[in-house]
Amino acid sequence: MGMTIVQKILARAAGRSSVAIGDVVEPRVDLAMSHENAALVINQFHEIYKGTGLEPHLWDPDRIAIIFDHRVPAESSKTATNQKKIRDFVAKHGIGRFHDLRGDEGGICHQILPESGYVLPGRVVVGTDSHTTSHGALGAFAFGVGATEMAAVWALGRVLNVEVPDTIKVVVDGTLPATVLPKDLILHLIGRISAEGANFKVIEFHGDTIERMSTSGRLTLCNMSVEAGATSGIVPPDAETVRYLREEAGVSDEVDLTGPDAGASYSETIEINAADLAPQLACPHTVDHVKPVVDVAGRKVDQIVIGSCTNGRLDDLEVAAGIVKGKRLAKHVRMLVFPASWRIYKEAMRLGYLSELIDAGAVVMNPGCGCCLGVHQGALGDGEVALSTTNRNFKGRMGNPNSEVYLCSPAVAAASALTGVITDPRG
Amino acid sequence: MGTVVLKLGNDISTDHIYPGRFMATVLPSETPQFCFADMTEFNARLRNKAVPPGSVIVAGQNFGCGSSREQAASTLKGHDLIVVAPGFARIFLQNAINLGLRTVICPEIEASEGDELEIGADSVTNVTSGKRFASQPLPKARQAIVDAGGLIPYARKLVVEQAS
């Protein structure tokens, strides 16, 4: 019986020649990522050693990455103190891949990992963040874990008790129509299979649409796979993966392009014709409440958000800037732009995208999670409506349970910013 | 025997259980105060200790979807609540097991607020309605963590073995 790509990765990481679906394995970890929640990981890590008489010891400080992104600059003294504790821990233990709030190295964890060349095909990546699924875009098996589970990884270097997941094969063929973007594709898929349609499973993406898609678009797909409940999303690595790693991530190491076996077995196969897709919206208050934009067009919006680990990359900013260039946002709208990293911020500045957005009336914020998770910056007022390129619209997600969040592509967001109502970017 | 103190629908996310704006609070000793913070009445009952330990939340499909925040499990564990649902999201279920929060997968569960539930090894009995519903045992690998008393003691044993 052939193996899926994740079966192959898990077999290698567990030192076995093969694994079957449902087997319990303890894969060695290639990269363990945390953000501000490292404060809890550190606490649990020390708990593990309590009463043992042993000095707490990290299995491999060079394989641990910590990125400050969720609340930067700190919104409260509590966060600032947690961040200080993490910095002290990083210094004491010599953690190699630490990205503080800095213009020369900072940004959102799911952007920093790929652009820094930390993620390679075939590797096992765990992160204390559910959108760790993003890194499947580079052919890694990447999944989210809780803080205590991460503490055990820090101590032991392997993930305990991982069940080899079943895989759903999604085949996308054809050409996406103009202004229909990877975000529309993944929203369509989530709407089709539901928020739990891929629970405990991996989504493997195939088809000529995916083969032609940039790594940025693939990151959007894998990022949101978790919104269908998936353990991870993954794209078999190919020439585009190598291009990205060489040209954008500065990786010179040999790249393993192992894909799934031709005879791999899947729990189901879903086929999508890209040419049939139209701009999509996830309506309040669940990500699988998906409708074509035309069905909701005309709904008044108060705040537009462009950014996050889902759609805060250069091509997303290019799309948005292209739409608003030389125009002005509707009078009642405020538009917040959060580039996913400082590298992207600088590139967008150099290419003129930021001034085009600002001239139209947008406010460009510092790279980070910003208002995506309702912790600080950009909270909504009672009864307000936001249109956002982020990945979650749960009640209260943007800091106010009495507000509504619609999710969409950067093209829909920018077109709607000009009119002040939900607008189909195809005109 | 535990009383159903809260009945919820499908897709209850971790933002719902533990809103993001309280995420700077991380310690399991401090998270219980923000449990279901946006459901102000229920949260007040929890904080006033009006909900006895061992009380039950009955939820719908996909409980705990969304963010990996472990606070969503520790905040429920802090009040010694039990969650019975037809299905749980993966990371939440793992966090619950790791922290010793009791979760019961019960596909057909029917219960209303105020009902008394008897939770057995392979079934849940609604004592009030007199109906019995099969529940699914945990996979062996997860049961081992529960038996050890949670992931901290489980990992502690492995760390000690590794060092010797």
Ligand code: SF4
């Ligand atoms: S941008 Fe939003 S979804 Fe992405 S890591 Fe930050 S909080 Fe999470």
